[in-house]
Structures are given as structure tokens and as C-alpha cells.
Amino acid sequence: MRNVKRNTAQRSGFHDRSLLILISLMLLFGVIMIHNATVVYSQGVFGGAYRFVLLQLGWIAAGSLGFLFFYRYDYKKIGRVAYPMFALSLLSLGLLAFLGFLNKSGLIECSNSIIFAPCINGAYRWLYLNPPPLPKIPLMGVLGFQPSELAKLSLIMYLSVQLNKAIKERDNSFYVYLFPSGLVALFILLQPNMSTAALVFLIATSIYYSTGESLKPLLVTGPVLALTGLLFILTSPYRRDRLLTLIGTTEGKELSLGYHIKQILIALGSGGLFGVGFGQSRQKFQYLPEVSSDSIFAIIGEELGFAGTTVVVILFSLFIYKGFDIARNTPDLLGKMLAVGITSWIALQFFVNVAAMTKLIPLTGVPIPLISYGGSSMIFSLMGLGILANISREKV
Helix, strand or coil: CHHHHHHHHHHHHHHHHHHHHHHHHHHHHHHHHHHHHHHHHHHHHHCCCCHHHHHHHHHHHHHHHHHHHHHHCCHHHCHHHHHHHHHHHHHHHHHHHHHHHHHHCCCCCCCCCCCCCCEECCEECCEECCCCCCCCECCCECCEECHHHHHHHHHHHHHHHHHHHHHHCCCCHHHHHHHHHHHHHHHHHCCCCHHHHHHHHHHHHHHHHHCCCCCHHHHHHHHHHHHHHHHHHHHCHHHHHHHHHHHCCHHHHCCHHHHHHHHHHHHHHHHCCCCCCCCCCCCCCCCCCCCCCCCHHHHHHHHHHHHHHHHHHHHHHHHHHHHHHHHHHCCCHHHHHHHHHHHHHHHHHHHHHHHHHCCCCCCCCCCCCCCCCCHHHHHHHHHHHHHHHHHHCCCC
């Protein structure tokens, strides 16, 4: 019996270390590429070459505290944290959805007149934590966060707890899955942010699928949701333009979105097999938009070539395998749903970003987890990974 316990502990420790190594490698690679991609812009605009990399290290430090908290927190009692987090995400998303609705209705203009919620590129997706007249934070300035990133993590936690309860009590688990995920997706859609809304719903669906419950209701709701999404695309000029750019029509090529994807493809194409050399990117000299966040995969492809992008794909593939392996070997349903939800979250964001960079889908603005620059994404992703590492200790 003592040997069995020792072997179980060894397996648990091994999985913890291997998961931590994968996370650390992705974080390190991301920090290096962010500094490399932003050094010219940072020096020219802010007068210092290290602004973005220092901020990213700050986000990683903050996220690591969240990682440690959830790593040590008993995930079987995670409902105590999930409910207030989910309520906060609904309140903040509801506020942004209301502002987005007012903007779309013509009742307010997209501007910075609302001091706590900036309108960026026609959408309300951010909330300021220290809006004027509150003082700015040194180095960071006005600090904001994206409620949609909080919503991804809190929805995973909330759905897992509620579905676990519903299945134990033999309640209708499909409605428990559909209503919260549908409400969150609707709020995000009204910002507007269709790609994140779709991503959230896919993450929720992966959690429901992992329960083993009947999928027959999805045969009805699935086509309805797909048609609704198509309707939103066709009735929105901006989303329609993105689709035209993907298809490659003459109209789409003349759009600014066409410029973005063109610069991405130039970066990836010029990289060849082994790249133009580390630090030798030309596209980062203000040709390619969003070089540190959404488009960082293109910079990796340009400087490190197909070999470099393959390394990134391998890292994420290993992580995805590890995450689903943890889910498969978790002894309880709650842990399984949490592990599936968190792994699907990271996997889907990675696939969506790479698909957009290679023109398989329209540009989405979805970053690569752990590698792209960004505070909200980094902090909440590391919190979720802390839960995943916690669950890995329960493997038998």
C-alpha cells in the first residue's frame, strides 16, 4: 500500500513538473519575441526599448500569483470563488454590452467621452480600473482590463460547478449549459466582438461534451446558432468586410483589413524554412499592425521561419495533449470538466490565431495565450493553468 501511494505521488509530481516546464517555455519564448518585435516601436514612442517587455513581465508576475492561489486552492470547493467571479464578469460585460447597444443605436458616439470605458475601433471591450481623475500608475499609466477574459475563466468554473450539481441531482444539464454560456456570448456579441463570443460558446460546448450527456439538443440549437452568426456577419459592414478580405474579392483587397493580412503573409512568406534571422524582421518596422499581440505569430514566422513556427505548434500540441490527459485521468467529474474547459480555452485561442494568420479564417483579434503581449489574457490564463496544475495532482 505504501508503494502504491509513493508511485501515485511520483506520477502526480512528474505531471506537475512537465506541465510547468511547458508553461515556462511558452512564457519565456513569448517574452523574448515581444521584446524583439517591439524594441523599435518602444524606443521611438516611449524613449525606452524595454517598456513592453517590462510590462509583460509584470503581467506574468501578477498572473503567477493567481496561478499559485488556484494551485493551492481545493478545486472541489471552487464554487466559492466561481460564483462571485461569474457575477462580476456578467456585470462588467453587461455594462459594455449596454454601451455597445447605445453606440449601435446612434444614441452615443464612439469616443473617449465615457472615462471608464474607452471605445476602440468601434467597440467597447475595456474597462479602466483607474480612470481620470484617479492618478495614473507609474510605468503603466491608466490600467484597464478586458471583462471578456475574466468571463472565459469564470464561465469555465461556473459551468463546471453547475453541471456537476445538475448531473448529480438529475436536472436538465443542457439548459444549465445553454443559458449561462448563451448570456455571456450575447453580452460579448453586443460589444461587438463576434470572434470572442463564438470562442466562449465553443469552450462551453466542450465542457458540456465532456460530461457524456446527450448531444441531441445540440442538433437543434447548433444550426440555429450558426444561422444567427451568419446573420450577424452579413448585417455588419465591418464583419462583412473581413469576410470579403478572406475571400479575396476586389472590394476586400481595397480595405485596410486587406493590408493587414497582406503584411502578415509577406512576413510568413519571407521567412522561408529557417527565417531571415533573429532580430532581422522588416515587417516589425511599423509595416505590420499589432506585432506584439495578434500578429506575433507572423513575426515568429518571418524571423525563425517554418522551423520556428513548428516549434510553437509542437509546444502547444504537447500542452493540449497534457491537458486532455489530465482530464482523462481525473477521478471526479468536476475536475474533468475544469480540465477540459481550460485546455480547450488555450487550444481554441491558439488555433484561431494561427488560422487567422494563415488566412484560413478572417482576422479575429484573438491573441496567442502565454506568448502574445497582453495583461488581461496573461493574468486570467495563468489563473486557469493554476487550476489545471492543481487537478493534475489528483491523478491516480
